[in-house]
Amino acid sequence: MGKLKVTATKLTDVKIIEPAVFGDHRGFFTESYSDKDFKEAGIDFNFIQDNHSLSTEPGVLRGLHFQKGQAAQTKLIRVVTGAVLDVIVDIRKGSPTYGEWEGYILSASNHRQLLVPKGYAHGFVTLTDNVHFLYKCDNYYNAEADGGIAFDDPELAITWPIDQSKAILSEKDKHHPTLKEFEAENPFVYGEI
Numbered sequence: 001m002g003k004l005k006v007t008a009t010k011l012t013d014v015k016i017i018e019p020a021v022f023g024d025h026r027g028f029f030t031e032s033y034s035d036k037d038f039k040e041a042g043i044d045f046n047f048i049q050d051n052h053s054l055s056t057e058p059g060v061l062r063g064l065h066f067q068k069g070q071a072a073q074t075k076l077i078r079v080v081t082g083a084v085l086d087v088i089v090d091i092r093k094g095s096p097t098y099g100e101w102e103g104y105i106l107s108a109s110n111h112r113q114l115l116v117p118k119g120y121a122h123g124f125v126t127l128t129d130n131v132h133f134l135y136k137c138d139n140y141y142n143a144e145a146d147g148g149i150a151f152d153d154p155e156l157a158i159t160w161p162i163d164q165s166k167a168i169l170s171e172k173d174k175h176h177p178t179l180k181e182f183e184a185e186n187p188f189v190y191g192e193i
Helices: 035-040 179-185
Strands: 004-008 015-019 021-024 026-032 049-055 061-067 075-080 083-090 101-107 113-115 120-126 131-136 145-149
Touching: 061 083, 075 083, 075 101, 083 113, 083 131, 101 113
Parallel strands: none
Antiparallel strands: 004 015, 015 113, 021 026, 049 131, 061 120, 061 145, 075 113, 075 131, 083 101, 083 120
C-alpha cells in the first residue's frame, strides 16, 4: 500500500488525499506532505505559500473565495483541530462540472486533505470550536485579484449544515456576487487557467 490514498471526486480535477497515519496508545504520526510522495501519486504542484486560519466557534462561514486571473491558486487543504464542512464550486466556464458544488468533511480525526484546483470557489463552515485550518497554495496571495461568490447563491443551492441566517461572516463575505453576476464581469474559462 502506498503512503497516500488518492480518491477522485465527481468534480473535475478535485481529489481527496489521505496520508498514511500510524497510531498507538501515545497518539499518531503522519507525513502530512511529502513532495516526492505527492508527485508519485500524480499530484505535481509547486506549493509556495502556507496559510493558517483559526475559527474559534461553530458556525463561522468563510467564503466562497478565489483568486482571479494569473493570481489563481491551486490549494491543498487540511484541518488540524476541529472539523469543517469544506465546500467548493467549479466556476470554470466550459468545465464538465461548471456550476456544481460538493462538500467534504475535513477534520483532525479523519486526516483528509482536499486538492482544490485553480478556478474553484472555496469556502467552509466550522462544525466545532477552535478549528485550525491549514492550506498550501501554488501562487502567492494578491489582494487585487481577490474574488468571491455568495455563499447563499440561490442557483447554487449549497446545503450548509447551519441556519444560514446565523452564519458568522466577515463583512466582505456578506457582499459577494452570485456566480452569474461574477461570470458576466470576469469569467474563468476551463483550460485557460
